[in-house]
Amino acid sequence: MIDSPYWNPKNETMPREELKRLQLFKLKRLIEWAYERVPFHRRRFDAAGFQPDQLKSLDDLRRIPTMTRDDWVTAQTEKPLWGDLIATEPRNAIRYHLTSGSTGRQPLRALDSTKDWEWISEMWSYGSWGFGVRPDDVVYFAFGYGSFIGFWGAHYACEKIGALVVPGGAQTTERRIEQILELGVTTVYSTPTYALRLWQEAVEMGIDLAKSKVERVIVSGEPAGSIPAMKRQLEHGWGAKCGDTAGMTEIGTIFTFECSEQPGGTHIIEDHMYEEVMNPASGEPAPYGELGERVVTSFGRGFIPLIRYRSGDIVMRVPHNTCKCGRTSDIYDGGIRGRWDDMKLIRGTNVYPRAVESIIREYDSIDEFQIYVWRDENNIRDEITVRIELKPDQQAEWEEVRERLGKDLAAAHEGLRFNLELMPQGSLPRYELKAKRLVDARPQAGGLQG
Amino acid sequence: MPRKETDLLGHDLSDNEEQLRAVYRELKQLAQRSDLPPCAARGVRKALACMWQVVNDLDLEFEQLYDVGV
Numbered sequence: 239m240i241d242s243p244y245w246n247p248k249n250e251t252m253p254r255e256e257l258k259r260l261q262l263f264k265l266k267r268l269i270e271w272a273y274e275r276v277p278f279h280r281r282r283f284d285a286a287g288f289q290p291d292q293l294k295s296l297d298d299l300r301r302i303p304t305m306t307r308d309d310w311v312t313a314q315t316e317k318p319l320w321g322d323l324i325a326t327e328p329r330n331a332i333r334y335h336l337t338s339g340s341t342g343r344q345p346l347r348a349l350d351s352t353k354d355w356e357w358i359s360e361m362w363s364y365g366s367w368g369f370g371v372r373p374d375d376v377v378y379f380a381f382g383y384g385s386f387i388g389f390w391g392a393h394y395a396c397e398k399i400g401a402l403v404v405p406g407g408a409q410t411t412e413r414r415i416e417q418i419l420e421l422g423v424t425t426v427y428s429t430p431t432y433a434l435r436l437w438q439e440a441v442e443m444g445i446d447l448a449k450s451k452v453e454r455v456i457v458s459g460e461p462a463g464s465i466p467a468m469k470r471q472l473e474h475g476w477g478a479k480c481g482d483t484a485g486m487t488e489i490g491t492i493f494t495f496e497c498s499e500q501p502g503g504t505h506i507i508e509d510h511m512y513e514e515v516m517n518p519a520s521g522e523p524a525p526y527g528e529l530g531e532r533v534v535t536s537f538g539r540g541f542i543p544l545i546r547y548r549s550g551d552i553v554m555r556v557p558h559n560t561c562k563c564g565r566t567s568d569i570y571d572g573g574i575r576g577r578w579d580d581m582k583l584i585r586g587t588n589v590y591p592r593a594v595e596s597i598i599r600e601y602d603s604i605d606e607f608q609i610y611v612w613r614d615e616n617n618i619r620d621e622i623t624v625r626i627e628l629k630p631d632q633q634a635e636w637e638e639v640r641e642r643l644g645k646d647l648a649a650a651h652e653g654l655r656f657n658l659e660l661m662p663q664g665s666l667p668r669y670e671l672k673a674k675r676l677v678d679a680r681p682q683a684g685g686l687q688g
Numbered sequence: 689m690p691r692k693e694t695d696l697l698g699h700d701l702s703d704n705e706e707q708l709r710a711v712y713r714e715l716k717q718l719a720q721r722s723d724l725p726p727c728a729a730r731g732v733r734k735a736l737a738c739m740w741q742v743v744n745d746l747d748l749e750f751e752q753l754y755d756v757g758v
Contacts, residue, residue, distance in 0.1 A: 263697070325754065351757075352733060355737070509745075
């Protein structure tokens, strides 16, 4: 095996013109496949007056309407279990997964075959190898291995790489920390929130994880992985490099990863996806350096082809040469910056939970927090409260934190006043998978939002 | 002189790439046979899935394999 910083040197360093030719080739095949085998897509293409042979350039892809999560849900609701989304018989699948359901919405169901799982783990291999995982590593998965797809693909990727894999499974945080130490773990996979919790619990156990053998913490599942202050806390606490990745159940795996050069963003796996960034209001492409919504077409999972899927993710795409690693794939600066549908309008000001979190994470004394949106007793005025738990030995810092944090949050939100509330230690929820730190308690027709 | 095989972008294949693609095609043929015992039939499919990813990564093939149960 050649020594390479790239999992797939041929494609990861391919000139961009070649990369675009490859994407067009794969797109044509995928569109033909979907039109021939998937009634859902054939219907959409026909309604738009689009035929597969009209795809002559990458720009032609925009002749196909975007699809949404609601389209997927509707198809599966109208025709349980799989809708008319699947390209082959369910008996060709070897695995069933579904979305986490963390938003309270109806989960999406997905099926994959043997080769689909090779692809799912392959995308994680790009990211894991790219952040330095090698055959000599001992890799720990702080993950419950349920029907949420989570880190399943990363587990198989690390086995493919040849590392020693330790499935954390259903154990206490304390026991996981003990295993990490006793097995000489070098790489930990976790959500950013849970990586922080592991570290905090280790501190309470009198253990300094910075003195362990852990060299890298690879995170996924939440936008927080690219928040500089969060990353700084994790790197300091673990004494290890922290690398961000982002994925989605709709494709079964990650689509972007941070390389070991840590350029402040994540590389898009462009030889296996075609990613557009779209102005969500106009539907027009967003140029480099402008915020927009990720729209993904995946060349991987052929069981349920995903074509022009509006992810809801907020991203800012920048050119590949922003990073010096030599990869020619473009970068999402700052990773996934949140979700368009997470935005809350409070007294005329847009509030994004990730933006609030990025300010809160600057305060080392804060242990946990929750953003609580509510309406006053007259049902007129919207309010926002940040509930905060301080670390046990930092309680005396509250007055200073309250004053400074209040100013920082207001300054970043057009002067909007945030209420700050000190909560008793251990009263706020803790998370292992996707953290849900926003509660919208304003009266709505459908009950509590968030 | 026999025509050199190319990848999906029209580039000549290296010796390694030729061998890898040949293995993939051999496995695909094996997966279509119906006279293999379960241990071989399923093992071939697993191996084929692995090689499918290799030829996919190296831009040697890009196709679906559901019709042979992979």
